[in-house]
Amino acid sequence: GQQLNQSPQSMFIQEGEDVSMNCTSSSIFNTWLWYKQDPGEGPVLLIALYKAGELTSNGRLTAQFGITRKDSFLNISASIPSDVGIYFCAGNSGGSNYKLTFGKGTLLTVNP
Amino acid sequence: DGGITQSPKYLFRKEGQNVTLSCEQNLNHDAMYWYRQDPGQGLRLIYYSQIVNDFQKGDIAEGYSVSREKKESFPLTVTSAQKNPTAFYLCASSIDRGETQYFGPGTRLLVL
Numbered sequence: 001g002q003q004l005n006q007s008p009q010s011m012f013i014q015e016g017e018d019v020s021m022n023c024t025s026s027s028i029f030n031t032w033l034w035y036k037q038d039p040g041e042g043p044v045l046l047i048a049l050y051k052a053g054e055l056t057s058n059g060r061l062t063a064q065f066g067i068t069r070k071d072s073f074l075n076i077s078a079s080i081p082s083d084v085g086i087y088f089c090a091g092n093s094g095g096s097n098y099k100l101t102f103g104k105g106t107l108l109t110v111n112p
Numbered sequence: 113d114g115g116i117t118q119s120p121k122y123l124f125r126k127e128g129q130n131v132t133l134s135c136e137q138n139l140n141h142d143a144m145y146w147y148r149q150d151p152g153q154g155l156r157l158i159y160y161s162q163i164v165n166d167f168q169k170g171d172i173a174e175g176y177s178v179s180r181e182k183k184e185s186f187p188l189t190v191t192s193a194q195k196n197p198t199a200f201y202l203c204a205s206s207i208d209r210g211e212t213q214y215f216g217p218g219t220r221l222l223v224l
Contacts, residue, residue, distance in 0.1 A: 004154070033212060042118075042202050042215035043155075088154070090213075098143075098162075099170070100213060102154035 006089050006103030013079055014111050021106040022073040023089035030094030032065050032072040037086045037105070046087075047074070079110050115139065116216035118203050123221045125190075125197075133188045133219045135203030142208050144186035148172060149200040149218075158201075161186055162208075190221060197223045 003026040013019055023032070031050055035043035047058050049065035049072060056063055062075045072091070076083055089103040116137045125131045137144065143162050147155040157170030161180040175194025180186055186205075190197045200220050204213040 031212070035215075040200075040218070040220070042116075042218045045212065045214060048212050099157060099160075100155075104152065104154045 004089060004091060004101050004103040006106060008106060009104070010107040010109070012109045012111065015079060015081060017079055019076040019079055019083075019108060020073060021087060021089075021108075022071060023091070023103045024071045025091055025101070026070075027093060028069040029091035030069070031092040032063070033090040033092075033100070034061075034063050034072070034074045035088045035090065037088060039085070043088055076108075079108075081110050081112050084108060084110050116203060116205055116214060118201075118216040118219050120219060121217070123219055125221070125223050127223055128192045130192060131190050131197075131221065133190070133201055133203075133221070135186045135188065135216060136184055137186075137203075137205045137216075138184060139205055139207075139214070140183070141205035141214075142183070143206045143211070144180070145204040145206075145213060146170075146176070146178065146186070146188045147202040147204065149202060155202065158188065197221060 006023045033048050034046045037043040047056050047063040052069050053067050054065040060077045086105040086107050088105045090100045092100050119134045145160045146158040156172050158176050159178040161167040164183050167178050167180050177189045202218045203216040206213045
């Protein structure tokens, strides 16, 4: 089956620092999604990417759909304490395969 | 406001009892999904439904059952056959299969 490798597993940073995390896939995806999950809550969609090479921003967040269609990264600039949480990537290969494949998440801790 | 609701937030049950988790959406989405989340793991798909009165098994359907009698509702029953039911359960929906999924707040099930 499809595999998604998300890294790093966890990050500890100081408030104000920039953060980068990425996902790589064993197969080509048509859609990349980035979610954030707070403890005890459901994942919230941050950014959706639908086209190879696409670079999309949402406030301090920027995500890119890799040209090879097998990877994506998420950057957070000038981190703040409320950025704490687990960030998940997810991908879909399209066509008859409508299932999302999820990464295992990156736990972000921001020290004020 | 449009969204996905799951109830209850926390659920306790004795071993051997069936339990039903509620998921309702007012987004007019055709497709709905149930996922299971365990610590340190990515989300795993239990069941999905593309349209009313139709549903398909996901990757870990054993010990679970669903129904889709109404577009807005997709309840999940955790049966006594599920060997390790304690987990965080997430419901999601999308406009159509394969489209971007939006999640509910989750139900934490603890089987004693």
